[in-house]
Amino acid sequence: MESFVIKTPCSSANIGPGFDVIGLALSVYLELHVTIDRSKTKSEHPLNCRVTYEGQGEESGDISLDPQNNLITRVALYVLRCHDQRSFPVETHVHIKNPIPLGRGLGSSGAAVVAGVMLGKEVGGLHHLDQDRLFDYCLMIERHPDNVGAALFGGFVGTYLMPLKPEDASRVEIPLSEVLPAPAGGVDTGKRPPEPPHGIGHHIKFxxxxxxxxxxxxxxxxxxxxxxxxxxxxxxxxxxxxxxxxxxxxxxxxxxxxxxxxxxxxxxxxxxxxxxxxxxxxxxxxxxxxxxxxxxxxxxxxxxxxxxxxxxxxxxxxxxxxxxxxxxxxxxxxxxxxxxxxxxxxxxxxxxxxxxxxx
Incomplete structure (x- = not known):
């Protein structure tokens, strides 16, 4: 039985005049408590992954526990499928503890994306992915570098994106339906999603x-x-x-x-x-x-x-x-x-x- 915890901080973006540039990681942590039972040979759960949740929005009914629809596990699946791993290891359990208020400007979705990318790296054994490369994966899904940069790197950070093509620059973010095999959450087409370009975003710690x-x-x-x-x-x-x-x-x-x-x-x-x-x-x-x-x-x-x-x-x-x-x-x-x-x-x-x- 393998077990580990991923801790990702919430963040505040747009600090003062730093609209879409400056972010600050703050001391409230999203936690993923992950166990992988490698003694099992098959799983009854979709994509070999059971998702459980406690914390903000728990009673709302808005948090999907389906690994094909939950933002954190979908992001992890994107990272895995870019490396020819079609699903989670048998049998993975992801227990999400989320104290970050949802929809309040404290980077709850940015933290989910960052935690999901790290989850994909860890369960897939993708140890060659360093922090800068993980940042590229985050920015394929969440185009606000100040939030995901702070949540990934920590501290007080300045961030920027490399110049984008006009068609990309006109969009806030790339929806997951485009980076996961279509139809998202439906039939596994076996297609490998597009990997992020290298060096989409950069950061500096202040x-x-x-x-x-x-x-x-x-x-x-x-x-x-x-x-x-x-x-x-x-x-x-x-x-x-x-x-x-x-x-x-x-x-x-x-x-x-x-x-x-x-x-x-x-x-x-x-x-x-x-x-x-x-x-x-x-x-x-x-x-x-x-x-x-x-x-x-x-x-x-x-x-x-x-x-x-x-x-x-x-x-x-x-x-x-x-x-x-x-x-x-x-x-x-x-x-x-x-x-x-x-x-x-x-x-x-x-x-x-x-x-x-x-x-």
Whole structure:
């Protein structure tokens, strides 16, 4: 009996002015508890894989336990089929423990994709696949390099994609139905799916001052990424683009300095590319961004939308509860539901996806 655990952190993307560029891995981990019973010669489960689940969305009925439809196992199957392995080893059990809130801007789908790619590598014995090559596989499925880059490599990262063909650049991501043999989840055609090109994406790790914590305020509603993208304009004013470029040049330096400079961080966290347009989806966002400053709120450094939202991410040195309560009060004031349920967590940068094997 072989057993191991894959741990993948959640992530916050679009940090400050870093829309689609900068991501931060945070200390809430998706875990896959995997066992492979090699004493068995056949399995009664589809693709030799039994999937079980506990955690966020468990009662919703939205989480498929069919390995042909579950995002994590489908991604693993893509990696396996690129290496001429048609199914999981007999007999594989994947137990998913997921504390990452779904659809809240904390990279739940990015974590699932990264964990799935690592699952494919581990069960397939594909030890030649290094982290950079795994990144290529992730980016075939999830075209947001800031989320998957943070979840895979950990820490505070800048990411970019190599120039794409025009037909690829017009799409947000490549659906799994195209990379898995068609019909997806149906008859196994035996076709080998297209492998990713080498070097689709690249990343760099930025330094992070360990005094700085991330306070995540998680409101109880969902903002689908598609809706959050739909409100963005097709073109931008040059002044707004320059505004973001000026700040993105400062932010990685500001967050790595010791001691941290609260005023510099607060200024460097400003954005004009996505947050003003997403205010309609997250009432109170602009008021939070405009009202909070290091001068008025002790311990506060800066605030931004986490990913597509609705989670708000505040960077702080101390006074975490007061900062969270101030943000929650503003969200409730501007929301139709004045008793909007909000949770908050104090998080720190997390290590990247890794495998823990029992000795």
């Amino acid at each position: 330094p992070w001052n360990k005094e700085i914590k991330a306070v995540a305020i998680i409101p109880d509603f969902i903002v689908p990424t598609h809706d959050a993208r739909a409100v963005l304009p097709p073109n931008y004013q040059r002044t707004d683009v320059v505004f973001n470029l000026q700040r993105i040049a400062l932010l990685p330096v500001a967050l790595g300095q010791s001691p941290p400079d609260p005023e510099l961080i607060n200024l460097a966290m400003q954005d004009k590319v996505h947050q003003p347009y997403r205010q309609t989806l997250i009432p109170g966002l602009c008021e939070i961004v405009e009202a909070m400053s290091p001068k008025t709120t002790p311990g506060f450094l800066g605030v931004c939308l986490s990913g597509a939202g609705p989670t708000i991410l505040a960077l702080a040195l101390s006074n975490f509860e007061d900062i969270a309560n101030q943000i929650i009060a503003t969200l409730r004031k501007h929301n139709e539901n004045k008793n909007l349920d909000c949770k908050w967590l104090v998080l720190e940068p997390a290590e990247g996806t890794h495998v823990v094997r029992s000795s």
